[in-house]
Amino acid sequence: MGLRLVFSDAKTWKYLVDTLSRLIDEAAFIAKPQGLTLRALDPSRIAMVDLEIPAEAFEEYECTEEEVRIGVNFDELKKIMKRGRAKDKFELEVGEDKKLNVRFKGHAIRTFVLPLLDLGTQQLPTPKIPITAHVKVLSDAVTDALKDAAIVSDYVRFEANEERFVIKASSDRGNVEVDFTQELGSLIELDVKEPAIASYSLDYLTDMSKTSAISDIVTIEYASNKPLIMTYDLPGGGRLTFYLAPRME
Amino acid sequence: MQQSLCLLCRGSKLLCGMAYCPIIVRHIAKLRVRNIPDKNIVYGSSPPSLFIGRIGYPIVHIGPGAPPYTGDTSIYDHPESWINKPLEEILDYRFSIITGRTAVKIKDIDNKLVLILQELAMAERPVDIEMVLKKRPIPRVILDEYVPPQGPSAPLMRVSLGGNVKVNRKMEQVYYDTDLRTYDAVMTLYRSGVSVSQIQKLLSVGGIGTLRRRRLVPTRWSITAIDSMISEGLLKEVRRFPLLNEYLVFVRKYMKNLFVAILAPRPWSYEWMECWFPQSTWNPTGSKPIIEGDYEGFKGRTEYPDIGGCYYASRLATLEYLMRIRRQATAILLREIYPGFNLPIGVWFVRENIRELFKRRPMVFHDIREVFMFLKKITRVDFNVWVEKSVLLRRLMREDRILKWC
Numbered sequence: 189m190g191l192r193l194v195f196s197d198a199k200t201w202k203y204l205v206d207t208l209s210r211l212i213d214e215a216a217f218i219a220k221p222q223g224l225t226l227r228a229l230d231p232s233r234i235a236m237v238d239l240e241i242p243a244e245a246f247e248e249y250e251c252t253e254e255e256v257r258i259g260v261n262f263d264e265l266k267k268i269m270k271r272g273r274a275k276d277k278f279e280l281e282v283g284e285d286k287k288l289n290v291r292f293k294g295h296a297i298r299t300f301v302l303p304l305l306d307l308g309t310q311q312l313p314t315p316k317i318p319i320t321a322h323v324k325v326l327s328d329a330v331t332d333a334l335k336d337a338a339i340v341s342d343y344v345r346f347e348a349n350e351e352r353f354v355i356k357a358s359s360d361r362g363n364v365e366v367d368f369t370q371e372l373g374s375l376i377e378l379d380v381k382e383p384a385i386a387s388y389s390l391d392y393l394t395d396m397s398k399t400s401a402i403s404d405i406v407t408i409e410y411a412s413n414k415p416l417i418m419t420y421d422l423p424g425g426g427r428l429t430f431y432l433a434p435r436m437e
Numbered sequence: 438m439q440q441s442l443c444l445l446c447r448g449s450k451l452l453c454g455m456a457y458c459p460i461i462v463r464h465i466a467k468l469r470v471r472n473i474p475d476k477n478i479v480y481g482s483s484p485p486s487l488f489i490g491r492i493g494y495p496i497v498h499i500g501p502g503a504p505p506y507t508g509d510t511s512i513y514d515h516p517e518s519w520i521n522k523p524l525e526e527i528l529d530y531r532f533s534i535i536t537g538r539t540a541v542k543i544k545d546i547d548n549k550l551v552l553i554l555q556e557l558a559m560a561e562r563p564v565d566i567e568m569v570l571k572k573r574p575i576p577r578v579i580l581d582e583y584v585p586p587q588g589p590s591a592p593l594m595r596v597s598l599g600g601n602v603k604v605n606r607k608m609e610q611v612y613y614d615t616d617l618r619t620y621d622a623v624m625t626l627y628r629s630g631v632s633v634s635q636i637q638k639l640l641s642v643g644g645i646g647t648l649r650r651r652r653l654v655p656t657r658w659s660i661t662a663i664d665s666m667i668s669e670g671l672l673k674e675v676r677r678f679p680l681l682n683e684y685l686v687f688v689r690k691y692m693k694n695l696f697v698a699i700l701a702p703r704p705w706s707y708e709w710m711e712c713w714f715p716q717s718t719w720n721p722t723g724s725k726p727i728i729e730g731d732y733e734g735f736k737g738r739t740e741y742p743d744i745g746g747c748y749y750a751s752r753l754a755t756l757e758y759l760m761r762i763r764r765q766a767t768a769i770l771l772r773e774i775y776p777g778f779n780l781p782i783g784v785w786f787v788r789e790n791i792r793e794l795f796k797r798r799p800m801v802f803h804d805i806r807e808v809f810m811f812l813k814k815i816t817r818v819d820f821n822v823w824v825e826k827s828v829l830l831r832r833l834m835r836e837d838r839i840l841k842w843c
Contacts, residue, residue: 213676213735231704231735232767233838263736313843342828389836391734391828415842433837 191219191256191282194248198269198278198292200423203402204239205269207428209262210395211237216259216307219282221251223426227312235392236315236431245425247277256282259305265290268300315431320411321348321384324377325368327400327420330355330408333366334393340364342390343435346410349383353408357390376405384412387435393418396430403428410434455777456693457524477570477591479535482507482563484514487554488536488587489641491655499550499642499653500538500593501557503566510563516585516785517632520793524692524780531586532578537568537593543653546643551653553596558638559608565599582718582781583657583746607631608639615648622646623663624670633753633788637663660784661746664753671756672737676705678759681766684808685799688815689790693717693778696770696794697815698755699808701833703767707755708732708829709748710769712818716776726773726818728826747787754791769829773817805833 195201208215208226215228223242229235243249258280272278272292279291282304290300337344337357341364345356353368353375368375396418400406403420410416416432443460446452453459486502504510512518513530541548546555557564574589581587607629611622622645626636641659643651654662680702687698710730713720720727731742742748755768770791802808813820824830 229839232706232832233703233840234832234836236839315839315842317842389832415837415839431839431842433839433841435831436835436837 190251190253190284191258191280192248192250193219193224193246193280195278196247196424197274198272198276199274200402201278202269202272202274203399204422204428205262205266207395207398208237208239209266210398211235211392211430212262214259214261214305214307216257216305219251219256219258220254223249229312230392234389234433235396236312238314238429238431239426240429241422241426245422257304257307257309258282258288259307260288260302261305264302268302271298271300315415315417317409317415317417317431318411319409319414319417320380320382321353321409322377322379323348323353323368323375323408325353325406325408326374326376327397327403327406329368329374330406331397331400333368334390334397336364336366338390338394343387344390344393345385345387346408346416347383347385348378348380348410350378350380353378377407382411384410384414386410386413386416388416388432389435392430392432396432399428451777453777455779457528457780462525462528475573477572477594479503479505479537479568479570479574480507481505481535481566482510483557483560483566484510484512484534484563485557485560485638486514486534486536487557487638487642488538488584488590489653489656489659490538491657493540494655495543496540497543497653497655498538499541499554500536500590501554501566501568501596502534502536502588502590503568504533505535507565508563514585514634515632516634516783516789519785520789524782527782528578528586528780532588534588535568535574536587536590537570537596538590539593541653543643546651546653550593550596551642553598554642555612555639555644556598556602556604558635558642558644559604559612560602561605562603564602566596567599568596569594580781581657581783583660583784585783585785586780605631605635608635608644612639612644615651617645617647619646619650620666620670623666627667627670633663633667634785636667661749664746664749664784664788668749668753668756669737671753671760672705675756675759675765676735678763678765680704681762681764684802684805685766686802686808686811687794687797687799689794689797691790691793693775694790695773695775695816696790697772697812698791698794699769699771699812699830700759700766700799701769701805703833704735705765706732706734706767706829707752708769708827709742709744709751710771710823710827711744711747712771712773712823714773714775714817716779717774718779718781719774721779728818728822730826732828746784750784750788751791754788754795757792758795767829767833769827769833771816771823771827775817809834 226239276292276294281289288302333355340361341357341359347354399420407419418430481503483503490498571592574591579587685700689696
């Protein structure tokens with residue numbers, strides 16, 4: 189027996205896989221005794237996702253091997269995850285047969301078996317990104333701001349200074365500006381060493397922000413015209429980080 | 438317009454700036470209309486040709502078509518053979534065809550007329566048919582952005598096929614295989630070399646798919662259904678191919694149209710954009726060019742694009758090229774339509790032009806900026822405007838890749 193993971197409810201994983209499938213085609217989860225990780229590029233290589241869930245976040249976590257690679261096609265996995273009910277108990281299992289068992293335990297025990305994809309063992313390096321602004325915001329507020337911005341444009345400007353964090357969009361269709369302040373409660377932390385202004389594609393941000401369904405707070409880190417690091421803490425432990433290349437003006 | 442222009446031109450040089458000579462076309466139309474037989478009986482060689490209307494769905498008008506004479510009419514309803522033919526000639530083929538029509542429920546595929554049309558759809562060569570019409574065909578022509586131009590039509594009493602029809606073996610095979618799903622049937626036919634317009638005809642007369650699901654499909658819808666299905670099939674393979682190594686740019690100018698393809702060394706994504714100049718078909722009264730388009734990412738799309746069926750026609754032709762070179766790429770297809778091109782003639786025009794476009798030798802570049810500098814001299818719209826309107830061009834020009842930071 190190689191690997192067995194049990195999560196108390198399927199909800200987190202349903203949303204997690206849904207978000208990942210928007211950005212990634214195929215990728216491998218890597219399970220080690222200390223936890224589960226996944227790092228992958230989107231096909232156009234503009235964005236990278238980096239997932240980390242420690243063993244403690246699972247109800248049960250058994251990994252008897254040094255490393256188990258779970259290569260999957262995310263469209264396929266998403267179809268399976270859609271079948272799970274949010275309250276079902278959720279299990280992932282890789283046995284000797286090199287197949288992935290996805291199991292939901294609710295009114296019945298439902299098992300889906302997927303062949304594992306061999307995606308090579310190449311490891312992606314961690315992006316080294318300079319940061320001058322560190323912002324913590326309610327994730328729903330960011331999701332809303334991105335939806336607001338989409339009315340006029342397909343990209344947004346993030347502006348951070350010592351006092352405030354602003355998401356802006358403009359085009360010949362008009363302008364949108366969303367101000368986050370500590371008084372109104374949406375802005376939780378603001379640490380700006382140097383004012384930062386950068387533009388990012390809404391296409392990607394919108395997909396990434398779907399994570400707000402399972403995570404209340406998002407950390408945004410960046411510097412002027414540098415990539416964005418967007419981190420969501422996952423319920424029960426672990427985090428999902430997105431790296432997004434900036435849009436040049 | 439200067440009055441002497443027509444005199445100097447006489448239909449040969451198109452001095453008026455139109456994509457066709459209106460005087461000649463009017464003349465042809467009159468001539469064809471006058472050729473309509475006095476009797477209610479039309480005897481002629483069907484290319485083969487058939488039409489399924491969409492108005493009244495799920496009860497639609499269907500019927501066979503043929504010019505009122507016999508001979509090799511195969512080109513009359515075969516858009517794949519129309520490219521590089523003058524528009525006047527294409528319109529002449531089309532106006533010649535007389536269509537008989539009867540209302541039928543779309544699920545009524547055991548209907549006698551439907552069975553005849555199914556046989557007709559599978560014919561490899563023109564078939565002599567006799568149509569008995571209720572009255573003389575109405576002398577008029579129909580132009581549509583999806584469907585090729587159509588000639589006169591009249592209510593049909595009965596139709597009979599003359600002699601033995603030689604049917605295409607592959608088509609016959611999928612026709613009788615009532616467990617074969619539509620998608621699989623379409624890909625089987627396509628891979629065995631049956632042309633897109635033939636597959637479309639068989640689909641529209643309910644000749645493919647699992648039995649319970651067979652039904653009549655309006656010609657207009659079936660054209661896009663086939664373009665979309667086949668390109669979806671090709672895309673499954675193209676997504677697995679290695680990336681292109683450089684930027685390839687293709688340019689084609691044809692009949693008041695400019696077609697440009699930019700293939701970039703990135704994973705599959707695709708964009709189709711059209712710029713209609715004032716006094717072209719879909720911008721008759723505007724004062725400046727209008728750009729519209731739609732795109733998809735690596736995973737394709739599930740919603741119908743705003744821009745319409747030409748999106749899929751062009752996607753099909755693009756993927757055919759990528760299949761040939763066994764590479765994947767980000768493909769950006771641009772079309773400029775200049776004043777004077779003011780007839781809607783069907784999406785075949787886009788499909789066949791993009792196919793021609795990719796037969797040319799491409800320009801090769803190593804940097805998107807070189808592509809930009811080159812196309813600045815090609816497009817009539819400022820290329821900066823194209824970049825502003827195009828999501829994928831902007832992505833190529835303005836977005837860094839995250840790996841740069843690793």
